[in-house]
Amino acid sequence: MTKLLTGNEAVALGVWEAGISYACAYPGTPSTEILENIAANYKKDILAEWAPNEKVALECAIGASIAGVRTISTMKMVGVNVAADPLFSFAYSGVNGAMILVSADDPGLHSSQNEQDNRYYAKFAKIAMLEPSNSQESKDMIKSAVEISEEFDTPILFRMTTRICHSKSPVNEGERITPVKKPYIKNPAKYDLVPSVSKALHYILEDKLKRLQAFSETTPLNFIQWNSKKIGIVTSGISYQYAQEVFGTNASYLKLGFTFPLPIEKIRAFSKEVEILYVIEENEPFIEEQIKAAGIQCIGKEKLPNVDELTPEIIARELLGKELQTIDIDTSIVPGRPPTLCAGCPHRGFYVELRKLKNIMITGDIGCYSLGGNEPLNAKDTTICMGASISMGHGAQKAFDLFDENKRTIATIGDSTFFHTGINSLMHVAYNRSRTITCILDNRTTGMTGHQNNPGTGYTLMGMPTKEADIEAVCRAIGIEHVRTINPLNLEEVKATLKWAMALDLPSVIITRWPCVLKKFTEGDIEEFGDYFGKCEVVADACTGCKNCLKTGCPALQYSKADNKVVIDQVQCVGCEVCKQVCKFDAIERKQKA
Amino acid sequence: MSNKVKNILLVGVGGQGTILVSKILSSGLLNAGYDVKMSEIHGMAQRGGSVSTQVRFGEKVHSPIMAHGQADILVSFEMMEALRWMKYLSPEGKVVINDYQIPSAPILFGKVDYPEGVAQIISKKVNATIIKASEIAAKIGNARTMNIVLFGALVKSMKLTEIDWESAIRDNVKSNMVDINIAAFKAGMETVN
Numbered sequence: 198m199t200k201l202l203t204g205n206e207a208v209a210l211g212v213w214e215a216g217i218s219y220a221c222a223y224p225g226t227p228s229t230e231i232l233e234n235i236a237a238n239y240k241k242d243i244l245a246e247w248a249p250n251e252k253v254a255l256e257c258a259i260g261a262s263i264a265g266v267r268t269i270s271t272m273k274m275v276g277v278n279v280a281a282d283p284l285f286s287f288a289y290s291g292v293n294g295a296m297i298l299v300s301a302d303d304p305g306l307h308s309s310q311n312e313q314d315n316r317y318y319a320k321f322a323k324i325a326m327l328e329p330s331n332s333q334e335s336k337d338m339i340k341s342a343v344e345i346s347e348e349f350d351t352p353i354l355f356r357m358t359t360r361i362c363h364s365k366s367p368v369n370e371g372e373r374i375t376p377v378k379k380p381y382i383k384n385p386a387k388y389d390l391v392p393s394v395s396k397a398l399h400y401i402l403e404d405k406l407k408r409l410q411a412f413s414e415t416t417p418l419n420f421i422q423w424n425s426k427k428i429g430i431v432t433s434g435i436s437y438q439y440a441q442e443v444f445g446t447n448a449s450y451l452k453l454g455f456t457f458p459l460p461i462e463k464i465r466a467f468s469k470e471v472e473i474l475y476v477i478e479e480n481e482p483f484i485e486e487q488i489k490a491a492g493i494q495c496i497g498k499e500k501l502p503n504v505d506e507l508t509p510e511i512i513a514r515e516l517l518g519k520e521l522q523t524i525d526i527d528t529s530i531v532p533g534r535p536p537t538l539c540a541g542c543p544h545r546g547f548y549v550e551l552r553k554l555k556n557i558m559i560t561g562d563i564g565c566y567s568l569g570g571n572e573p574l575n576a577k578d579t580t581i582c583m584g585a586s587i588s589m590g591h592g593a594q595k596a597f598d599l600f601d602e603n604k605r606t607i608a609t610i611g612d613s614t615f616f617h618t619g620i621n622s623l624m625h626v627a628y629n630r631s632r633t634i635t636c637i638l639d640n641r642t643t644g645m646t647g648h649q650n651n652p653g654t655g656y657t658l659m660g661m662p663t664k665e666a667d668i669e670a671v672c673r674a675i676g677i678e679h680v681r682t683i684n685p686l687n688l689e690e691v692k693a694t695l696k697w698a699m700a701l702d703l704p705s706v707i708i709t710r711w712p713c714v715l716k717k718f719t720e721g722d723i724e725e726f727g728d729y730f731g732k733c734e735v736v737a738d739a740c741t742g743c744k745n746c747l748k749t750g751c752p753a754l755q756y757s758k759a760d761n762k763v764v765i766d767q768v769q770c771v772g773c774e775v776c777k778q779v780c781k782f783d784a785i786e787r788k789q790k791a
Numbered sequence: 792m793s794n795k796v797k798n799i800l801l802v803g804v805g806g807q808g809t810i811l812v813s814k815i816l817s818s819g820l821l822n823a824g825y826d827v828k829m830s831e832i833h834g835m836a837q838r839g840g841s842v843s844t845q846v847r848f849g850e851k852v853h854s855p856i857m858a859h860g861q862a863d864i865l866v867s868f869e870m871m872e873a874l875r876w877m878k879y880l881s882p883e884g885k886v887v888i889n890d891y892q893i894p895s896a897p898i899l900f901g902k903v904d905y906p907e908g909v910a911q912i913i914s915k916k917v918n919a920t921i922i923k924a925s926e927i928a929a930k931i932g933n934a935r936t937m938n939i940v941l942f943g944a945l946v947k948s949m950k951l952t953e954i955d956w957e958s959a960i961r962d963n964v965k966s967n968m969v970d971i972n973i974a975a976f977k978a979g980m981e982t983v984n
């Protein structure tokens with residue numbers, strides 16, 4: 198049967214068809230739906246787990262592979278940085294059951310903090326790489342990856358990009374291979390990477406790469422499509438679709454599905470048949486550099502950009518000088534539409550008070566709460582990577598204190614981000630004693646990526662009840678004596694707690710505990726937070742039009758110029774009462790429940 | 792670029808139901824025998840941001856994304872979003888605009904005003920159909936079927952009425968919502984002549 202699937206859905210299907218038994222990941226756009234689909238659709242056949250971070254996820258998959266089952270670990274591209282340590286060494290060991298690492302890159306930074314091109318990881322870590330260019334290939338190549346992994350004893354970097362992960366195209370379902378577990382045989386010479394073992398394994402790895410290179414030259418994953426020989430195009434991934442869109446049958450293609458090691462001799466032979474050779478690839482010149490190093494002439498990044506998403510439009514313009522006509526219309530009058538904290542978001546109350554503090558540096562982190570840095574809250578100074586808020590806050594605090602500068606650092610971090618790597622940073626704060634104030638914004642879920650469970654929510658990815666990590670107890674156990682848990686929607690409480698922390702000369706932690714307004718409440722949530730929902734209304738007579746409430750940045754509030762009053766959208770409002778508390782004229786009331 | 796492939800661009804604000812429309816649209820096109828590709832941007836956009844879905848169909852479709860000037864139709868679920876995405880429309884293309892405003896953050900916080908005269912600005916340049924989809928949906932009995940009203944207008948504008956959309960709707964909405972969505976779809980078709 199043919200279905201229209203996203204690349205992520207197709208990978209999940211491929212995982213099932215390929216006889217993979219274990220999947221472990223940490224969420225991150227654009228990779229998240231792979232594990233969600235596995236958990237939703239193939240529960241009976243595959244065990245899927247959320248790990249607290251990507252390093253843990255990959256190590257779990259590595260353990261399962263060595264134990265003898267086929268495994269997969271998925272993550273967004275920056276997650277591979279977190280998981281790089283086990284990755285590089287596992288390349289030396291090689292696998293028992295197949296091991297696939299999906300790296301979902303985000304050219305164009307649709308929802309990422311950088312635009313790194315993870316194809317270099319394959320070369321750097323010396324592992325084989327596959328790159329699908331549509332959903333059908335996303336599924337089929339998982340099966341190929343499993344075979345290559347086991348045949349060549351290598352983990353596979355399965356490299357996808359946003360447009361592959363989140364585009365839908367037709368997929369034909371295939372046969373499923375019944376999973377078998379290989380026997381586990383203790384083998385320290387392969388799996389116990391002490392220096393002497395690793396040295397021997399490095400020689401073996403170089404030898405494997407030679408065999409993979411030979412494979413790359415002959416595998417049908419790298420194929421030629423002959424058309425006009427005036428132009429030859431070497432390409433991979435989504436760029437293959439874009440190239441065909443632009444050149445159609447006016448060019449011949451060497452389409453690469455297996456992109457590390459590259460089939461250099463195949464490329465050389467192809468180049469000899471065509472008049473001009475273009476390399477069309479998104480972001481960095483990964484293929485081009487290697488082609489040029491092999492002494493083959495080609496045109497690539499001298500024409501095509503390495504910044505931002507590549508598009509058929511850019512290719513047509515830069516290589517053919519062609520552009521479509523557009524409508525001549527002034528779009529500059531359209532205001533922006535940046536993402537905002539939702540109406541009723543528990544992060545809002547906390548930021549409303551935080552932004553009032555003076556002489557502070559707010560180190561931010563990654564999650565919905567990053568939006569507290571936007572207008573009109575403006576309560577954030579920095580973002581680097583997950584977990585960094587706490588350690589950067591520590592470093593900055595020490596730097597300020599070394600030179601007696603009167604500044605306090607406040608780190609803001611979400612619950613999932615705290616479990617991810619923030620926990621290590623907090624250990625450093627406790628151990629090396631800085632006055633950093635760490636604020637863990639616990640909205641009882643992983644909000645930004647679409648409400649995944651995490652170690653603090655009490656449920657697993659497969660929906661099973663589990664132990665709930667107690668953040669307050671964790672903080673105390675690692676050596677933070679001053680910890681308070683508060684309701685972020687109670688502004689008096691937030692204000693008083695910040696004041697308490699500012700007065701301390703020791704590390705402190707403030708945990709704000711309130712569920713994300715979009716979260717589907719668990720039984721525990723209903724018990725703890727159940728009856729707060731309601732609606733707020735403006736008492737028109739009392740509203741002076743001072744607009745103070747608008748500074749909370751709640752999207753349910755709108756100022757009406759005509760009558761100089763604020764109105765509350767009754768569809769969006771959930772009655773969090775943050776606006777009610779900032780109103781100096783008692784002009785906002787909670788509606789009585791009917 | 793191949794001129795046989797048709798390009799549909801759906802734009803709106805996170806939470807307006809563009810995703811359901813693109814699902815029904817692409818499944819109906821696939822069942823009708825077309826090659827279909829659809830691209831969507833998830834992530835940050837969910838938090839009240841501007842969202843877009845591109846659907847391309849034809850005998851053979853390569854790229855899931857389209858170029859500026861390539862859309863045959865732009866369906867905007869929100870008024871000013873139509874103008875934001877106008878550069879994607881072909882000069883011969885059509886626009887369907889929902890007469891419905893969702894002020895964005897800078898407007899809500901009083902920094903700027905909602906742009907005036909958007910519908911007129913667009914109508915001067917291209918073939919535009921402006922419909923009050925939310926009112927139509929409310930009349931039918933469920934304001935949330937506004938997206939399906941727009942879908943009906945899209946189908947009619949693109950002359951895709953031969954396809955079995957009722958099955959596609961049935962496959963993609965909850966069983967107790969099928970009838971009202973089909974009614975919304977029909978009402979949407981009637982807005983375009």
Ligand SMILES: Cc1ncc(C[n+]2csc(CCOP(=O)(O)OP(=O)(O)O)c2C)c(N)n1
Nearest residue numbers: 225563564565566611612613614643644645
């Ligand atoms: C290394 C890394 N992995 C994954 C991500 C993707 N990511 C961004 S925000 C986020 C979740 C944040 O959840 P939480 O800390 O609970 O904050 P919330 O969004 O709920 O406020 C994730 C997984 C990332 N940016 N970097």
